Amino acid sequence: MLRVHRDGIAFRHEIERVAIEETLLPDRRHELHGRALRVLAGPPRRADVARVAHHAEAAGDIRAVLEFAPAAAERAADFGAHGESAAQFARALRFADGLPGKERAHLLERRAYECYLIHAIDEAIAARRLALVEHRSRRDRLREGDTRRWLSRLAWFFGDGTGAEAEARAAIRLLEPLPSSPELAMAYSNMAQLRMLAGDVAGTREWGARAIELAERLGYTDVLVHALNNVGSAELSGGSIDGAAKLERSLQLAADAGLEEHVARAHTNLAVGAIETREYALADRHLAAGIEYSAERDLDSWVVYMKGWRARADLEHGRWDEAAAAASAVIERPRVPNASMIGPLVVLGRIRARRGDGDPWELLDRALVLAEATGELQRLGPVASARAEAHWLTCRPDLVGAETERALALATRNADAWAAGELVAWRHRAGIREELPTAVAGPYRLELAGEPEAAARLWAELGCPYDAALVRLESDCEEELRLGHDELQRLGARVTAAHAARLLRERGARDLRQGPRAPTRANPAGLTGRQLEVLGLLAEGLRNSQIADRLVLSPKTVDHHVSAVLRKLDVGTRTEAAAEAGRLGIVER
Amino acid sequence: MKDKEGHVEQYVILRRGGWGSAAELGRAGARSKQVADEEMSDEVVWVRSYVLDEGGASVGMVCIYEATGPEAIRRHAARAGLPVDEIIRVVDTVVMRADPEPAMV
Numbered sequence: 041m042l043r044v045h046r047d048g049i050a051f052r053h054e055i056e057r058v059a060i061e062e063t064l065l066p067d068r069r070h071e072l073h074g075r076a077l078r079v080l081a082g083p084p085r086r087a088d089v090a091r092v093a094h095h096a097e098a099a100g101d102i103r104a105v106l107e108f109a110p111a112a113a114e115r116a117a118d119f120g121a122h123g124e125s126a127a128q129f130a131r132a133l134r135f136a137d138g139l140p141g142k143e144r145a146h147l148l149e150r151r152a153y154e155c156y157l158i159h160a161i162d163e164a165i166a167a168r169r170l171a172l173v174e175h176r177s178r179r180d181r182l183r184e185g186d187t188r189r190w191l192s193r194l195a196w197f198f199g200d201g202t203g204a205e206a207e208a209r210a211a212i213r214l215l216e217p218l219p220s221s222p223e224l225a226m227a228y229s230n231m232a233q234l235r236m237l238a239g240d241v242a243g244t245r246e247w248g249a250r251a252i253e254l255a256e257r258l259g260y261t262d263v264l265v266h267a268l269n270n271v272g273s274a275e276l277s278g279g280s281i282d283g284a285a286k287l288e289r290s291l292q293l294a295a296d297a298g299l300e301e302h303v304a305r306a307h308t309n310l311a312v313g314a315i316e317t318r319e320y321a322l323a324d325r326h327l328a329a330g331i332e333y334s335a336e337r338d339l340d341s342w343v344v345y346m347k348g349w350r351a352r353a354d355l356e357h358g359r360w361d362e363a364a365a366a367a368s369a370v371i372e373r374p375r376v377p378n379a380s381m382i383g384p385l386v387v388l389g390r391i392r393a394r395r396g397d398g399d400p401w402e403l404l405d406r407a408l409v410l411a412e413a414t415g416e417l418q419r420l421g422p423v424a425s426a427r428a429e430a431h432w433l434t435c436r437p438d439l440v441g442a443e444t445e446r447a448l449a450l451a452t453r454n455a456d457a458w459a460a461g462e463l464v465a466w467r468h469r470a471g472i473r474e475e476l477p478t479a480v481a482g483p484y485r486l487e488l489a490g491e492p493e494a495a496a497r498l499w500a501e502l503g504c505p506y507d508a509a510l511v512r513l514e515s516d517c518e519e520e521l522r523l524g525h526d527e528l529q530r531l532g533a534r535v536t537a538a539h540a541a542r543l544l545r546e547r548g549a550r551d552l553r554q555g556p557r558a559p560t561r562a563n564p565a566g567l568t569g570r571q572l573e574v575l576g577l578l579a580e581g582l583r584n585s586q587i588a589d590r591l592v593l594s595p596k597t598v599d600h601h602v603s604a605v606l607r608k609l610d611v612g613t614r615t616e617a618a619a620e621a622g623r624l625g626i627v628e629r
Numbered sequence: 630m631k632d633k634e635g636h637v638e639q640y641v642i643l644r645r646g647g648w649g650s651a652a653e654l655g656r657a658g659a660r661s662k663q664v665a666d667e668e669m670s671d672e673v674v675w676v677r678s679y680v681l682d683e684g685g686a687s688v689g690m691v692c693i694y695e696a697t698g699p700e701a702i703r704r705h706a707a708r709a710g711l712p713v714d715e716i717i718r719v720v721d722t723v724v725m726r727a728d729p730e731p732a733m734v
Contacts, residue, residue: 361703361704361707364700364703365700365704368698368700388700392699395699395716396715396716397699397700397702397703397716398640398698398699398716398718399718534714534715
């Protein structure tokens with residue numbers, strides 16, 4: 041049962057070890073853990089602190105747990121293992137009743153932070169609230185203020201806009217009378233963040249300036265990073281490319297200082313602001329870099345949030361299968377905070393409405409409830425636009441006005457050209473004639489000025505095929521209507537295409553492409569996406585080394601794929617594979 | 630295989646103009662079964678299909694599936710190389726008479 045290693049003896053099989061451990065009576069187990077603890081914690085101290093902490097807890101040794109568990113937690117955090125870190129802090133806290141309040145509060149705050157990083161928001165809130173009790177009982181207004189500021193941030197994550205605002209104000213009230221502190225600077229920056237999330241550029245600049253002034257004067261890098269991000273985000277989303285520069289500066293400072301969460305946030309807000317203003321190249325760069333960076337460091341909140349936004353970018357580019365898959369993945373995930381859920385619900389809802397698949401309203405209704413709780417244009421705008429579109433698609437344009445009123449008022453107040461543009465466009469399509477807000481983004485402005493063809497060209501340049509096709513339906517020219525209709529069918533927007541078909545038939549147009557597009561004979565042999573790519577290049581006559589270069593794969597990987605393809609197509613040579621692929625319609629002859 | 634509320638959702642799927650011959654249809658059926666049963670058994674269940682006469686060079690199908698949602702149906706179709714023209718959720722089934730014996734796939 042036992043095996044002798046170079047540096048010890050171990051059980052041959054884990055099952056045997058577990059079986060033996062389970063036969064131990066509690067007293068015996070307790071005693072053995074105690075012995076292990078004394079050996080591992082004694083000189084020479086070479087054992088892994090996490091291991092020692094484990095034995096310490098099982099031995100019920102309070103002093104040892106309080107020595108080793110926090111150390112294990114900090115070590116895990118240093119390595120980016122934030123889940124492990126949170127668990128070790130929880131272990132310490134189980135034994136912390138006898139600790140002075142200040143130390144217990146510190147453990148609670150560390151745990152709360154690690155929980156925040158791994159997306160366990162409810163647990164973070166619970167820990168902060170317990171810490172708040174400690175601070176109040178010791179009248180520590182500095183810590184109390186800072187904890188209120190944290191509770192503000194966490195409330196936002198749950199989509200509780202009102203709660204977030206109230207805690208933010210309370211934090212500033214507590215901290216302003218005290219001497220200047222990083223906590224006060226951060227409270228200002230937190231307020232700037234709430235203004236930014238509400239789309240209030242002026243308010244963001246005002247609070248952001250106070251934060252930046254304090255941070256630069258007193259050298260608080262993390263606050264400076266945070267505040268630059270807030271102001272940059274507000275400006276970028278508001279259509280000012282200066283915002284990108286501030287965000288890039290924030291990113292650089294954060295990377296230099298090793299501030300992981302802030303790096304993730306900078307990538308995120310660059311991507312978000314870029315998508316909102318249709319700067320897709322900028323968005324793609326930061327989505328890719330941000331998702332990779334965050335995934336490597338267990339920063340789940342950011343990964344999930346960014347993937348939701350990537351789903352939106354895919355939607356807008358006409359990649360609906362990818363968008364639907366990405367959105368579904370977020371929607372089906374457990375414990376996703378409301379802020380991360382809204383975008384994917386809207387994306388999937390739009391796809392279903394356009395395709396006429398299933399029920400879009402279960403998704404769009406849920407999105408509305410979540411968005412209304414936040415009160416933010418960033419959430420309300422897309423939800424209102426998606427619902428307006430769904431009403432229009434199901435021939436209920438009469439519902440569009442009420443649906444879009446609140447969001448349009450916010451968009452006008454914030455001078456948000458893209459949000460306002462989309463909302464006004466849907467109202468216009470629904471037959472509402474009204475005075476336009478001053479700020480309306482390019483393609484929408486052209487549409488509303490009675491130039492749908494120019495709008496379509498601009499949408500096409502931006503890489504948004506559905507928007508281009510949709511606006512063509514406003515045209516008087518039959519050719520434009522046909523182009524729109526055909527593109528909508530190509531995209532699989534069955535319901536929208538039906539609207540286009542009706543318009544064309546009303547004009548007496550003939551020879552419409554009836555019914556569905558050509559059948560999907562894309563993958564009859566069950567090749568993976570990658571294998572299809574390889575086969576496509578192979579059929580063009582490329583050698584494996586050329587395929588490897590084109591797809592940025594190793595030549596060996598390409599060899600594997602080619603073998604798999606030959607096997608799946610049941611052929612012996614590349615030439616036969618190319619021929620079979622042509623015959624099956626996988627590639628064009 | 631249930632959705633969040635524990636209901637099994639059933640869908641009608643319209644597949645038009647998909648196949649030129651019985652042999653093609655047979656191959657499609659085999660692929661469809663393989664992807665559904667072996668790769669996506671927790672997402673789609675193929676219940677039955679009716680083959681549609683499209684008056685000439687092609688045949689289509691109406692399929693009844695249980696699925697976690699329309700997106701699962703589309704993913705299955707993409708992997709199995711099947712057309713999807715409409716996906717409609719079924720809210721109730723009314724059987725008046727038994728069907729004739731279905732063809733084995």
